[in-house]
Amino acid sequence: MKMFSRPINQVLASLVLAVLLLLPGLAGARAHEIRPAIADLVFVGDGTVRLEISLILEAALAEIGVEHGDTDDSPNSGRYDDLRRLDESGLAVEFGRFERRFLNGVKLTSDEGEIALDVTAVELEPVGDTDFARLSRLSLSGQLPVNARDVVFSFNPAFGPSVIRVPDAQGEYSYSAYLGDGSPSEPIPVEGGLTVSASQVFFDYIGIGFTHIVPKGLDHILFVVGLFLLSPRLKPLLIQITAFTVAHSVTLALAMLGVISVPASIVEPLIAASIVFIAVENLATSRLSPWRPFVVFGFGLLHGLGFAGVLTEFGLSPAHFVSGLIGFNVGVEVGQLAVVAACYALFGAWFSDKSWYRARVSVPMSLAIAGVAAWWFVERIGLIA
Structure with missing residues (x-):
């Protein structure tokens, strides 16, 4: 031996x-990887503009920002884990307390100023397996100014990264951009037609x-x-x-x-x-x-x-x-x-x-x-x- x-x-x-x-x-x-919030920008045609956002709501509520690649890297990770264990009703209550702060961080602006947005629907998933992040869906809507030609989207980097997409009538995305650092999007025409170059997408x-x-x-x-x-x-x-x-x-x-x-x-x-x-x-x-x-x-x-x-x-x-x-x-x-x-x-x-x-x-x-x-x-x- x-x-x-x-x-x-x-x-x-x-x-x-x-x-x-x-x-x-x-x-x-x-730990849970931070996924970007996915925001679909829809121009309804009657002067209404909608944002359909799919996101890890708990990460936004805990304000785990873009500087973190993983929720465990944030000093707010304990808050995130507590939120992950809440059922739908408990998470809805927490979002209700946070709603005004959230709306202040999700902005649509036109050349005539900021467009006021309201939350029109909240869809929350059951707790499920806490080893996998659950996605929540929020619907926001507002009224376009009469003479608005384009809008700019921005998402508070304290809530994490985001992706802005513009679906067309066929459900394809004529435009999408990853806003990893919280910077605003390009001006997005109300009448459509915005595209990005293949080289920009590549890089x-x-x-x-x-x-x-x-x-x-x-x-x-x-x-x-x-x-x-x-x-x-x-x-x-x-x-x-x-x-x-x-x-x-x-x-x-x-x-x-x-x-x-x-x-x-x-x-x-x-x-x-x-x-x-x-x-x-x-x-x-x-x-x-x-x-x-x-x-x-x-x-x-x-x-x-x-x-x-x-x-x-x-x-x-x-x-x-x-x-x-x-x-x-x-x-x-x-x-x-x-x-x-x-x-x-x-x-x-x-x-x-x-x-x-x-x-x-x-x-x-x-x-x-x-x-x-x-x-x-x-x-x-x-x-x-």
């Missing part, structure tokens, strides 16, 4: 270190794709780290990353086109299971098998469905579907490469050629990743609250 004590102690010490390094991730395992969605990985995509980050741990060498790693990117691009495009649709309640547990698989494989073997890129490709198909759940909300217009989709994928790829670069800078460049790399780095970190992802899996299938 004595002959094994030193290596075992080294592995255990390394495992403790890996868990400590991953504590931010462990804390975020139960906007690069940023959206990147932030969906860094810092918001902890599950995708751990997946990429798991790929790195088994084989830090550049060529096989790039082959795996490329396979993953091609695969998630395929399912993302198909999901955005409405060809396939899988509910998050199925996709999210499977994404967690894919991370467990990669981490456990790291523990079972020290060599990169020739079939691993094909496995990674299969998991990439799954992760693409996860990306689609976010991107679908943004309402890409058909005219900009290709540029937006490519931009988002470029952003995701840059985010993944940033994770790889960070792994290489932190330990790959220093330790990957050491004889003890597997025992002290790869195995302990893979154990920690497997533990986090296994916890996510049982959470997401509802075995624990």
